[in-house]
Amino acid sequence: MNATPFGRSLWLVLRKDLTVEVRSREIAYTTLFFAASCVLVFAFALVREGRAPEGGAAGILWIAIAFAGTLALGRTFERERQSETLRALLLSPMPRPAIYVGKLLGIVALLVGTELVLVPLVVFLFNARLFAHPFWLAGIVLGGTIGYAAVGTLFAAMLVRARSRDVLLPVLLYPVVVPVIIAGVQGTTALLQPNFDAVLVRFWLLLLVTFDVVFVVLALWTFEAVMSD
Amino acid sequence: MPKWFTPAAILCGLMFVISPVLIARAPDEASMGMVYKIYYYHMPSAWMFLLAPLVCGVSSAMFLVRGRPGDDRRAWAAAELTVLFGALTLITGPLWARRAWGTWWVWDARLTSSLVGWMIAWAYLILRRYGGPGSDKLAAGVALFGAVNVPFIFISVNYWRTIHPPTTVVPKLRVDMGVPLWFCVFAFLLLFMLLMTMRLRLEETRARLDDLYVALDE
Numbered sequence: 426m427n428a429t430p431f432g433r434s435l436w437l438v439l440r441k442d443l444t445v446e447v448r449s450r451e452i453a454y455t456t457l458f459f460a461a462s463c464v465l466v467f468a469f470a471l472v473r474e475g476r477a478p479e480g481g482a483a484g485i486l487w488i489a490i491a492f493a494g495t496l497a498l499g500r501t502f503e504r505e506r507q508s509e510t511l512r513a514l515l516l517s518p519m520p521r522p523a524i525y526v527g528k529l530l531g532i533v534a535l536l537v538g539t540e541l542v543l544v545p546l547v548v549f550l551f552n553a554r555l556f557a558h559p560f561w562l563a564g565i566v567l568g569g570t571i572g573y574a575a576v577g578t579l580f581a582a583m584l585v586r587a588r589s590r591d592v593l594l595p596v597l598l599y600p601v602v603v604p605v606i607i608a609g610v611q612g613t614t615a616l617l618q619p620n621f622d623a624v625l626v627r628f629w630l631l632l633l634v635t636f637d638v639v640f641v642v643l644a645l646w647t648f649e650a651v652m653s654d
Numbered sequence: 655m656p657k658w659f660t661p662a663a664i665l666c667g668l669m670f671v672i673s674p675v676l677i678a679r680a681p682d683e684a685s686m687g688m689v690y691k692i693y694y695y696h697m698p699s700a701w702m703f704l705l706a707p708l709v710c711g712v713s714s715a716m717f718l719v720r721g722r723p724g725d726d727r728r729a730w731a732a733a734e735l736t737v738l739f740g741a742l743t744l745i746t747g748p749l750w751a752r753r754a755w756g757t758w759w760v761w762d763a764r765l766t767s768s769l770v771g772w773m774i775a776w777a778y779l780i781l782r783r784y785g786g787p788g789s790d791k792l793a794a795g796v797a798l799f800g801a802v803n804v805p806f807i808f809i810s811v812n813y814w815r816t817i818h819p820p821t822t823v824v825p826k827l828r829v830d831m832g833v834p835l836w837f838c839v840f841a842f843l844l845l846f847m848l849l850m851t852m853r854l855r856l857e858e859t860r861a862r863l864d865d866l867y868v869a870l871d872e
Contacts, residue, residue, distance in 0.1 A: 592784075593780070639802060647795045650795075
């Protein structure tokens with residue numbers, strides 16, 4: 426039944442998601458606002474006498490990404506549920522992995538868009554020297570985002586038909602993506618050190634890439650098996 | 655119940671009665687004295703805590719491929735055993751750490767990944783309980799990610815700098831320390847198998863009862 430080739434199916438799914446989002450901008454705006462609110466809440470909780478805590482910026486950045494990501498994932502698939510469009514996608518003669526990768530790239534694009542605002546906000550509010558090594562920073566943030574979104578896209582898609590899915594998504598997602606969050610926080614913290622240690626940053630980046638590969642491969646197989654009926 | 659169940663249960667009970675005697679007679683460790691002896695229960699339960707998510711993950715993969723309810727029931731039982739043996743591991747570990755390291759908990763790779771594995775098993779059970787119809791397949795997907803975490807827990811002590819003893823300690827043990835340890839490992843393995851059998855039996859009976867209700871309605 427794989428009438429449509431992989432690359433074209435993937436592109437169709439991705440373009441559909443991006444078109445819907447560009448027209449409404451609903452998820453982008455709500456996710457971004459929620460992420461900024463998270464940063465502010467942590468600022469109020471952690472800043473003492475007008476000074477941000479040492480090294481707190483990395484943790485705050487990744488908590489904001491994780492929380493805002495959950496919101497974006499839930500909303501993206503809620504949209505697919507409303508008119509049973511996910512079922513329509515699954516009934517179409519597209520290869521299942523292409524549907525998964527298309528949805529994954531859509532989520533990653535959305536989160537990267539959020540991060541483009543979030544990172545400067547953290548730099549500005551917490552005096553973090555994150556832009557001293559922009560390429561390393563981009564690698565760490567992108568690596569973490571892909572790992573997080575790989576598991577998140579799979580679980581959010583699985584939960585579309587489940588009861589109490591809004592509660593279950595973070596319950597299932599956070600324990601599994603903790604390793605990604607740890608590697609992201611540690612890699613970002615290493616970037617903030619006064620004496621930049623490229624070996625340490627490369628180690629955390631490689632670990633993130635390893636998680637990405639493992640999670641994407643496992644999610645591809647699981648998506649095919651779980652979404653079969 | 656299978657024929658071997660009662661003799662195995664009696665043997666398991668006897669082993670758990672004898673094990674404190676063997677542990678008490680084992681020599682004290684050079685630097686920690688007798689405090690280290692909780693290790694004789696900590697390590698076997700930790701091994702079962704690694705075995706259970708593997709059983710759960712493999713059974714879940716088989717369930718996703720073949721769709722047989724038996725595989726699903728085995729995965730469910732293994733997830734519950736992960737929570738049980740994980741609790742034993744996470745209780746006995748800090749008891750030892752308090753005396754050996756001077757703190758209940760440190761955020762190193764072994765302890766963190768163990769806690770993560772335990773939480774994934776909880777997430778699995780929460781999904782089964784509150785996910786509604788179709789949650790068996792979804793939970794199977796979660797179980798695969800829980801199984802992937804196991805090798806990470808195992809190698810974490812050898813690759814990261816940590817204060818947790820590495821896996822290479824076990825083969826190097828003296829004979830008078832090794833014998834009680836392997837005795838306890840066998841006792842825990844037997845307990846694991848017995849609990850698994852009981853749990854599977856319960857689920858099978860429940861499934862048969864459901865079938866009977868359905869047949870009665872028709």
